[in-house]
Structure formats: structure tokens, C-alpha cells
Amino acid sequence: MDSRKYDVAIIGGGIIGLSTALWLTERYPRHRVVVIEKEKELAVHQTGHNSGVIHSGIYYRPGSSGVESLIRCCEANDIEYERCGKVIVATDESELGRLEDLYQRGTANGVQGLEIIGPERLKEIEPHTTGIKALYAPGTGIVDYKKVANAYADNLCANGGEVLTDSEVRNIRRSAGSIFLETTQESLESKYLINCAGLHADKVARMMGVSPDVRIIPFRGEYYTLNPQSRHLVKSLIYPVPNPRFPFLGVHFTRNAHGEVEAGPNAVLAFAREGYRKTNFNAGDTLGTLGYPGFWAMTMKHWRTGVGEMHRSFMKSVFLHDLQRLLPEVKSKDLVSGGSGVRAQAVDKRGRLLDDFSIQETEGAIHVLNAPSPGATSSLSIGEHIVSLAAKSFDLATAS
Numbered sequence: 001m002d003s004r005k006y007d008v009a010i011i012g013g014g015i016i017g018l019s020t021a022l023w024l025t026e027r028y029p030r031h032r033v034v035v036i037e038k039e040k041e042l043a044v045h046q047t048g049h050n051s052g053v054i055h056s057g058i059y060y061r062p063g064s065s066g067v068e069s070l071i072r073c074c075e076a077n078d079i080e081y082e083r084c085g086k087v088i089v090a091t092d093e094s095e096l097g098r099l100e101d102l103y104q105r106g107t108a109n110g111v112q113g114l115e116i117i118g119p120e121r122l123k124e125i126e127p128h129t130t131g132i133k134a135l136y137a138p139g140t141g142i143v144d145y146k147k148v149a150n151a152y153a154d155n156l157c158a159n160g161g162e163v164l165t166d167s168e169v170r171n172i173r174r175s176a177g178s179i180f181l182e183t184t185q186e187s188l189e190s191k192y193l194i195n196c197a198g199l200h201a202d203k204v205a206r207m208m209g210v211s212p213d214v215r216i217i218p219f220r221g222e223y224y225t226l227n228p229q230s231r232h233l234v235k236s237l238i239y240p241v242p243n244p245r246f247p248f249l250g251v252h253f254t255r256n257a258h259g260e261v262e263a264g265p266n267a268v269l270a271f272a273r274e275g276y277r278k279t280n281f282n283a284g285d286t287l288g289t290l291g292y293p294g295f296w297a298m299t300m301k302h303w304r305t306g307v308g309e310m311h312r313s314f315m316k317s318v319f320l321h322d323l324q325r326l327l328p329e330v331k332s333k334d335l336v337s338g339g340s341g342v343r344a345q346a347v348d349k350r351g352r353l354l355d356d357f358s359i360q361e362t363e364g365a366i367h368v369l370n371a372p373s374p375g376a377t378s379s380l381s382i383g384e385h386i387v388s389l390a391a392k393s394f395d396l397a398t399a400s
């Protein structure tokens with residue numbers, strides 16, 4: 001058999017592509033499955049640049065979180081994680097209704113142990129935080145998702161799948177019932193394709209002649225870190241009550257799996273899909289964003305928030321002011337510039353920022369066009385869901 005022929009090729013070695021490949025190799029062990037990743041290492045984009053929170057399912061749809069499978073996977077693969085708990089803090093009366101809604105939604109989603117707590121109990125959990133009420137979620141945790149993604153890769157390779165790194169897919173064409181992929185290393189042939197290319201997912205779809213009904217607009221999330229002397233101010237995870245009109249959770253404090261405390265992320269428009277720094281600029285990406293009607297529709301709706309986010313990005317004092325609502329003792333000298341991540345935010349033509357997973361199926365292919373937070377937490381559920389779609393629309397029984 002030609003060594004470069006596959007049954008299913010998955011573009012993207014982030015946590016979603018790797019989970020999908022893992023499920024495929026488990027369910028269809030005789031099939032040839034390959035993950036193609038353009039970087040030298042796996043999980044270096046969204047998966048390796050996130051807050052590392054195991055979300056408990058408060059904000060999301062019932063049954064969608066997949067937390068328990070993630071925890072089982074960490075235990076089976078000796079990956080450290082901690083269920084440190086989190087508080088969502090209301091700092092003024094106007095937020096109480098939304099806090100109550102989150103409690104109701106989380107309870108309906110089956111999240112265990114949720115409690116609305118008053119200021120005294122909040123002080124016991126997070127001694128340096130002040131709020132009038134808070135939602136306590138004891139099951140929320142932290143983990144290093146890069147380690148999780150690499151464990152998926154090890155397991156899928158142990159099942160007989162392959163992972164190719166340093167191989168960017170540059171061109172895709174169909175011929176005689178097969179899909180031909182040209183990468184920066186070689187040419188590959190596959191019967192079916194699954195596009196999990198994150199920040200580039202719409203571009204990969206277009207390479208296949210598909211015109212997706214959304215465009216990926218990159219939003220950078222910038223973090224500060226607390227210097228080591230100030231880390232004691234945060235025991236676990238402290239969040240504000242989110243703005244329901246915006247699919248991001250608001251700047252928060254997160255103690256990560258390496259013991260550091262991060263503050264952020266904000267959400268600013270990036271001028272490059274992989275624009276991790278303010279100065280990163282890619283003409284093609286920027287022109288693509290500016291030429292998309294959905295971008296202007298989004299700007300009309302959210303310009304005020306957008307301007308506020310830009311202001312906060314450039315002015316440390318504004319960032320600090322927002323953080324002080326949650327943690328009054330934090331001072332400018334406690335904050336050191338940290339890393340950043342770029343969210344692959346799908347925006348539709350009417351300017352709506354999609355806040356749920358978006359998957360488009362075309363003949364012989366599945367495109368994951370939006371995998372927002374809690375995509376890392378839910379990666380095993382999403383991968384399983386994608387494989388169930390593949391089982392229906394690909395002729396997997398006859399492959400191989």
C-alpha cells in the first residue's frame with residue numbers, strides 16, 4: 001500500500017484535531033488516520049495559549065462540558081490537574097440578576113456544588129476579594145492543555161494513527177473520489193478530510209472550494225502576571241460577572257498549573273491571525289478582515305466595547321482599574337506584562353460573534369469553523385461528536 005494514502009486526514013494538531021483523531025483511531029482501528037500540523041510542535045496556538053481552566057459547565061449548554069472525561073484522561077495519563085474551585089464575583093447590584101441566571105443555568109446543566117455566597121463566605125474562599133455576592137463553583141479546575149493535547153497525540157499514535165508536524169497544508173484538490181493535499185513537506189491522499197485548523201479554518205475550507213458562512217476574526221487576549229510576591233492575593237480563580245452581549249468572560253485572575261497567577265485576558269482585534277503581539281501585522285489577514293461585511297456589522301454593534309478594550313490594552317491603569325474591582329489590594333507594581341493568546345472568533349455576515357461550536361459538513365469533509373472556550377475542556381466531547389458526524393456522512397465502513 002502507498003505509505004502516503006489515508007482514510008481520514010485531519011488538518012490541525014490542536015486539541016480538537018488531536019481529540020478527533022484519537023476517537024477515530026479508537027472507533028476505527030483499521031483505518032489510516034493522519035493529523036497534519038504546520039508547526040514543529042503540537043498545540044502551540046489556541047491550545048497552548050489559553051487560561052488553562054477546566055470549566056465546569058456554568059456558562060454552556062447542558063451536557064456539553066465533557067469535564068469528567070477530561071479528568072479521567074488526565075488521571076490515565078498522569079497529567080497534573082487541580083479542582084481548585086472558582087468564584088464569579090458581583091461587585092454591584094446591577095450584576096445580581098445575571099449572577100442568579102448563571103446559577104440557574106449551571107444547576108440546569110447539572111454542575112455539582114454550585115452555591116450563591118455572601119461576602120463573609122467569599123472572604124473565606126478568596127480572602128483578598130470583595131463583592132456583594134458571588135457564585136462559587138467548587139468543581140472548576142486548572143490543567144496544562146498542551147500536556148493534554150500531547151497525551152491525545154501519544155495515544156492516537158499508540159492506536160496506529162500518525163501525526164505529521166512541520167507540514168503546512170498549502171493546497172487541496174479533489175480528483176477521482178480522493179482528496180489530494182499538498183503540504184510544505186510532501187503530497188498526501190485521503191478519502192476524507194476533517195478541518196480543525198483553528199485560526200485558519202475558514203481559509204482551509206476555502207482551499208476546498210467551500211465558502212463558509214463565517215469568517216475567522218482574530219481577537220488577541222492579553223495577560224498580565226502577578227509578580228511572585230503578590231501571588232498570595234489569589235488562591236484560585238476569580239472572575240467577574242460576564243457581559244452577556246459579548247462571548248468572552250471578562251478579565252479575571254487565574255492561578256495556572258505552573259503556580260503563576262495570570263490576570264486577563266482582554267479581547268482586542270488582532271491585525272494578524274497569529275498576532276500575539278500588538279505590533280504583529282499581516283496585510284492579507286487585515287485586508288481580509290476589513291473587506292468582510294460582517295466585520296463592519298460587528299463594529300457597528302460593538303464599537304463601544306471595542307474602543308474600551310483597545311483603551312484597556314494600551315493603558316495599564318485601565319486594566320488595573322478593572323482588576324481592582326475584583327481585588328482592591330492589587331497595585332500596578334504587582335502586575336508584570338505576561339503572554340497572550342489569539343482567539344479564532346467566527347463572525348457571521350450580520351456581524352454576530354458566534355458563541356457556540358460551529359461545524360459545517362460538505363461532501364467528504366467536515367469543517368470545524370468555531371471552537372471557542374471551553375473548547376479545551378470539552379475537547380473529548382467535541383472530538384466524539386465530530387466522529388459521530390463522520391460516521392454518518394463518510395463511508396467509514398468501506399474505507400481501508
Ligand SMILES: Cc1cc2nc3c(=O)[nH]c(=O)nc-3n(C[C@H](O)[C@H](O)[C@H](O)COP(=O)(O)OP(=O)(O)OC[C@H]3O[C@@H](n4cnc5c(N)ncnc54)[C@H](O)[C@@H]3O)c2cc1C
Nearest residue numbers: 012014015016038046047050051053169198341374375377
Ligand atoms: C486566550 C484564550 C483563552 C482560553 N481559555 C480557555 C480555558 O481556560 N479553558 C478552555 O476550555 N478553553 C479556553 N480557550 C479555548 C480553547 O483554547 C480552544 O477552544 C481550543 O484550544 C481550540 O483548539 P483547536 O484545536 O480548535 O485550535 P488550535 O489549538 O488553534 O489548533 C489549530 C491548529 O491548526 C494548525 N493549522 C492551521 N492551519 C494549518 C494548515 N494549513 N496546515 C496544517 N496545520 C494548520 C495550527 O498550527 C494549530 O496548531 C481559550 C482560548 C483562548 C485563545
